[in-house]
Amino acid sequence: MNPDTIGVDLGGSHLRVALVDCTGTIGHDVRLETPKDGWRAVLTALSDGITDVAAAGRADGIAIGAVGVGVAALVDDDGVARYAPNLHGLIDVPLRSELASSVGLPVAVDNDANVAARGELAHGAARGARHALVLTLGTGIGGGIILDGHVYRGAHGFAAEVGHWQFDPHGRMCACGEPGHWEAWASGTALGAMARDAVERGDAPSVLARAGGDAHAVTGLHVGEAATEGAPDALAILGEYADYVALGFAGLTDTLDTEIIVVSGGLVELGDVLLGPVRDRFHAHLEGARHRPPVPIVAAALGEHAGVIGAAVLARDVLA
């Protein structure tokens, strides 16, 4: 029987450690705030969490084979986190070797979006795909590229940083410090910024009402709520946002010719209120769309669990 593996989802605000079996089902599960006082503290928290989950599993008679970690960073082929602009500037931390020596299990580390793509490929909406994109519309845009049935990491492990293509040089500043990247127009964060701009122009009364009349409190979720109930102002904002999303999906599909696009992130809970206009605009923007097989755009299946499940799937590679 295949041993279970432990998946770790290491984010800027929270970290999660979970035992996952070979069907992708989550067992013992620990969630913690990510320590803010340096990398030694983070490593200690990770190590303690893994040790606790492993002990709980073993107490139930479960064999544990390895640990996988997904982290919001550029991760090289040696499991060293090279660069993490959104994670306290993590630079050149040898996560894999440090963790392996402290927990006494084999450890694999990869970028969080690559790991989420592994989860969707093994147990979610990308199951059975040979060529797929798994894109997360969140604080930024996370990308996982599946080619020939495997997550594609590139020559140095840095592939699928899909948010940083120049999209509009006159537009919003990206978190990375360059102007007008796609991520600055099509992330979940960008939808909130668009909504606040619309509120400021007086164009989004129903969205403002959802935020209790506080223009600064408006987020993308308020747009989604109002749009779901059919408010025309919210639908207009969501339609414009969907076009930005679709323009990026089309550019990536022109480049990679994948057979399916899996979309994750909190906004996906809006379902076809968001994905409907994204599909329409994608078809309009894709080069030669009428001459290609259709490319389905579907919601991710694993939701917030994609991180730990995908990390546990990553860990299986160590055992293979």
Place this chain on the structure above:
Amino acid sequence: MNPDTIGVDLGGSHLRVALVDCTGTIGHDVRLETPKDGWRAVLTALSDGITDVAAAGRADGIAIGAVGVGVAALVDDDGVARYAPNLHGLIDVPLRSELASSVGLPVAVDNDANVAARGELAHGAARGARHALVLTLGTGIGGGIILDGHVYRGAHGFAAEVGHWQFDPHGRMCACGEPGHWEAWASGTALGAMARDAVERGDAPSVLARAGGDAHAVTGLHVGEAATEGAPDALAILGEYADYVALGFAGLTDTLDTEIIVVSGGLVELGDVLLGPVRDRFHAHLEGARHRPPVPIVAAALGEHAGVIGAAVLARDVLA
């Protein structure tokens, strides 16, 4: 001994048929204008050219194994040209099967940029690369993506259409009918358009002089000539153009993490006058550039011969 193969480079204005040996050396060689009176005429011209070259080769005692064709079209896995916006609207023409039955040799067909990438991979500047981009700055931007040592064609054979990413929604119209694609800013054609704009503003006297004082006759080559001699107005235009080129190279590298970028097209003859600023701007735009291994940006080695040599390399696959 490996038999020679025949490479065909089928463009909108000219077609070329050449015998190529296993070292990438060109032997018998025929160049023709591409017939403008429909696809039957094109097929007949191709078939006649191939038959002539094959006969000349056989008369020299050369064994001929197969034919490869590169064409400016989306080509599916059955060798059917599905869509070719720049080639008289070629749609759904079964090039492979039609040619194979008329010339009596196995035939392989692929997109012209993919074929050029094969040529550079086998006999040119991408030799030995596992992950590479081969990008042609010409009328449009042609892209060939090499992953794990092979040309990547995607799920349906349509990958590497890298020019059609939204780059500036307020910008120039792309030939495909959408506004502001990268190709509309960074193709060879785009450099000519930028130069004519500069001439119109009175900002490019040395470039205008190269075109004999005729503003409408200005092309990118005049910019290149003047820049090579150090004319500040031409260097300024070329610097702006280099930034557009570099922004796209950076976006593609963020997505694909290739280890080298090979640049082809007539402008590459400018050498470091163009590639120097492209390299500088690329490094400035690439996400986390200081934390990655360097990505060399080099000139293609095969020049105008990449098409026939790459097509001949493609033909070898049929024999394998």
